[in-house]
Amino acid sequence: METFKRLKRFYWPYKSYFIWSLVALLGVTGMTVMYPIILQYTIDHAVLAGNYDLIPYLVVGLVVVMAIKGVTVYIHQYLGDLFGITAVHRLRNSLYEKLQYLPFRYYDNAKTGDLMSRLTGDVETFRFFLSFGCAQLVNFVLLVGFSMGVMFYYSVPLTLVTMAMLPFLAIVVWKFDKRVHPGFRGIRKSLAKLNTKVQENVSGVHTVKALSQENEEIHRFDHTNDDYKQKHLDISKIWGNYFPLMEFIGNLSAVFLLAFGGYLVIQGSLQPGELVAFFSLVWYIIGPIMNLGFIINMFSQSKASGERLLEILDEEERLDGANESSTMKRLVGEVSFNQVSLHYGEKEGAALKDLTFHVAEGKTIGLVGATGSGKSSIAQLITRFYEKSAGEILIDEEPIESYSLAQLRQNIGVVMQETFLFSSTIRDNLAYGRPEATMEDIIAAAKRADAHEFISELPDGYDTVLGERGLGLSGGQKQRIAIARAIIMNPSILILDDATSAVDMQTEVKIQRAFRELMKGRTTFIIAHRISSVKHADEILVLDRGEITERGTHQQLLQQENGLYKRIYDIQNQDQEYVLQQA
Numbered sequence: 001m002e003t004f005k006r007l008k009r010f011y012w013p014y015k016s017y018f019i020w021s022l023v024a025l026l027g028v029t030g031m032t033v034m035y036p037i038i039l040q041y042t043i044d045h046a047v048l049a050g051n052y053d054l055i056p057y058l059v060v061g062l063v064v065v066m067a068i069k070g071v072t073v074y075i076h077q078y079l080g081d082l083f084g085i086t087a088v089h090r091l092r093n094s095l096y097e098k099l100q101y102l103p104f105r106y107y108d109n110a111k112t113g114d115l116m117s118r119l120t121g122d123v124e125t126f127r128f129f130l131s132f133g134c135a136q137l138v139n140f141v142l143l144v145g146f147s148m149g150v151m152f153y154y155s156v157p158l159t160l161v162t163m164a165m166l167p168f169l170a171i172v173v174w175k176f177d178k179r180v181h182p183g184f185r186g187i188r189k190s191l192a193k194l195n196t197k198v199q200e201n202v203s204g205v206h207t208v209k210a211l212s213q214e215n216e217e218i219h220r221f222d223h224t225n226d227d228y229k230q231k232h233l234d235i236s237k238i239w240g241n242y243f244p245l246m247e248f249i250g251n252l253s254a255v256f257l258l259a260f261g262g263y264l265v266i267q268g269s270l271q272p273g274e275l276v277a278f279f280s281l282v283w284y285i286i287g288p289i290m291n292l293g294f295i296i297n298m299f300s301q302s303k304a305s306g307e308r309l310l311e312i313l314d315e316e317e318r319l320d321g322a323n324e325s326s327t328m329k330r331l332v333g334e335v336s337f338n339q340v341s342l343h344y345g346e347k348e349g350a351a352l353k354d355l356t357f358h359v360a361e362g363k364t365i366g367l368v369g370a371t372g373s374g375k376s377s378i379a380q381l382i383t384r385f386y387e388k389s390a391g392e393i394l395i396d397e398e399p400i401e402s403y404s405l406a407q408l409r410q411n412i413g414v415v416m417q418e419t420f421l422f423s424s425t426i427r428d429n430l431a432y433g434r435p436e437a438t439m440e441d442i443i444a445a446a447k448r449a450d451a452h453e454f455i456s457e458l459p460d461g462y463d464t465v466l467g468e469r470g471l472g473l474s475g476g477q478k479q480r481i482a483i484a485r486a487i488i489m490n491p492s493i494l495i496l497d498d499a500t501s502a503v504d505m506q507t508e509v510k511i512q513r514a515f516r517e518l519m520k521g522r523t524t525f526i527i528a529h530r531i532s533s534v535k536h537a538d539e540i541l542v543l544d545r546g547e548i549t550e551r552g553t554h555q556q557l558l559q560q561e562n563g564l565y566k567r568i569y570d571i572q573n574q575d576q577e578y579v580l581q582q583a
C-alpha cells in the first residue's frame, strides 16, 4: 500500500471521477443482485403460488433493472477510465519533467531502454489498475457484501455452511499473492533489459555492422529474450499451481450449498425459489473470489510498476542553488578557477587536481593534453553539468553557484565533437536554444557558420527534416549546424570541445573560419588534440592527469625544450611534413 500512498498526489486530485464511478458501481452491483431476487419472487410467488398475472409486471421490472444496469455500467466505466487516464497523464508529465532535471551523474549509469520501458509500460500498467483494477477491488467487496446480505436474509444457516470454505480460499489467494508479486517485478525488469538491448542495437547499428557483430548480437538478444520468456513461464507455473486449487475450493462451496439447501427445501424451511436465488448469489461470491487472483495479479503488477516509477521520482534532482531573484542578465564572461578539484565518484580518483587559472573577458584559452587528462572535465564544471569537489569557480567575479543553471547555460555555448541533431527540421535544430529566433536570425547565423550554402542545396532547404541521428548530413555539416546553433544563442562564453577532430583538413579550414566568426568578442575555451586549433589562443594550459603542467602562449610553450607541448607539437609537425612529402 505504501507505493500507492506515495503516488497519491498524482491520482488523488481526480478522486471525484473515482468516487462517482464507485457510486455508479454501487448501482451496477445493486441491479446485479436484483436479478436473483426477481427470479426467486417469480418462482415462489408467481409460478408456485399460481399468480400468473404477476408475470408481465415482473418482466417489465426485469427490463427496467437491465436498463438501469446498462446506464450505470456506462457511467462507471467512463468515469473509471477518465480517472486513470487523467492521473497517469499527470504522472507521465512529472516523470518526464524529472528526467529533465536529473543530474548527468544519473545518466552516466541509466539505460535508455530501461527508462523508456518505465515511462511507457510501467505507466500503462499503473493506469490499467487505476482505471479498472481499483474498481474491481471495490466491486469485489460490494458484490460479496450485497450477495451475502441477501443470502443471510433468506437463510442464516445455509449462508454459514456455504461460506465455510471461504477462509481456505482466502489463505490460498494470500499465498498466491506472496509468490506472484516478486515474479512480476522480475518480468518488468527483464522487459526493461530487452528494451535496452533493442535500443542499444539500433543506436549502435554502425558499430555492430562495422565490427561484424550481427550474429553475436542475435545471440545476446536471444539470451535476454530467453530470460524474459523464463520469467513469464515462472509466473504461468504459479498460476497453474494456484488457480485450479482456488476453483476447486470455490466449487466445494456450491456442492455444500446444493446438499444442505436441498435438505432445507425438503424439510420445508426454505422455498425452492430461494434455493435457486441462493445458487445465483453464491456464484456472485465465488466468481469474484476466484477472480481475486486476477485482481491481485493486476494489483501486484501495478505495485511493481509503481515502485519502478517511484525509483525515478525519488532520484535526487539537480540542485540549482541560485537564489530565485537571480536575473537573466547577460554575463561578461570572465572565468576564474581557484584550486578546483573534481572527483566523479566517491571511489574514483581526482579527474582535476587543484586547478588555478584566470581568463579575462573575450580572451581565448586553449586546453591540450593526452586523453583522459581532464580537458573536458573543465568544460563540465563551467557548464555545471557536474559539480566541483573542492575549490572555487568564479564567473564575472561571482561564485558560479550564485547563477541559476538557466542563466548560466544561456550564456555558455558548447560545440562538441559529436553533434546531436533532433529528428525535426534543420530550422528547428538551429533555433533549438532560442526558439523565438526569427528566420532572418537563423539564416544570418547559418551564413556566419558557413552552413547556409549547403542547407540551401538540400531539397527542402531549412525545412528539410533530419533523421534521428541527423542522417543525410556529413560530420562537418553537422558541426557547422552546431556552430550556427551557438551563434543564435549569442553566448558570452564559448566551449569548443574537440570540435574539429572528426573532420578532414579541408573541412577543418572551413570550420575554423566559422569558429573565428563565432569567437569574436566571447571568452572561448578550445579543447583540442591538434596544436593547430589552439596556437592562436591567448593562453594555453597543458594538462596531465588532472593537473596543469605547463602554461603560456604557443611561442612561450615551444621554448620549453623538454615540455609536453613541444613534444606534441613536434610529433604533429613531423606528421604534417610526412603528409606533405607524400603528397
Ligand SMILES: Nc1ncnc2c1ncn2[C@@H]1O[C@H](COP(=O)(O)OP(=O)(O)OP(=O)(O)O)[C@@H](O)[C@H]1O
Pocket: 108, 344, 345, 348, 351, 369, 370, 371, 372, 373, 374, 375, 376, 377, 378
Ligand atoms: N562522467 C564521468 N564519470 C566518471 N569518470 C569520468 C567521467 N567523465 C570523465 N571521467 C574520467 O575523468 C578523467 C578526465 O576525463 P576527461 O573527459 O576530462 O578527459 P579529456 O582530457 O577531455 O579526454 P579526451 O581528450 O579523451 O576527451 C578520465 O580519467 C575519465 O575517465
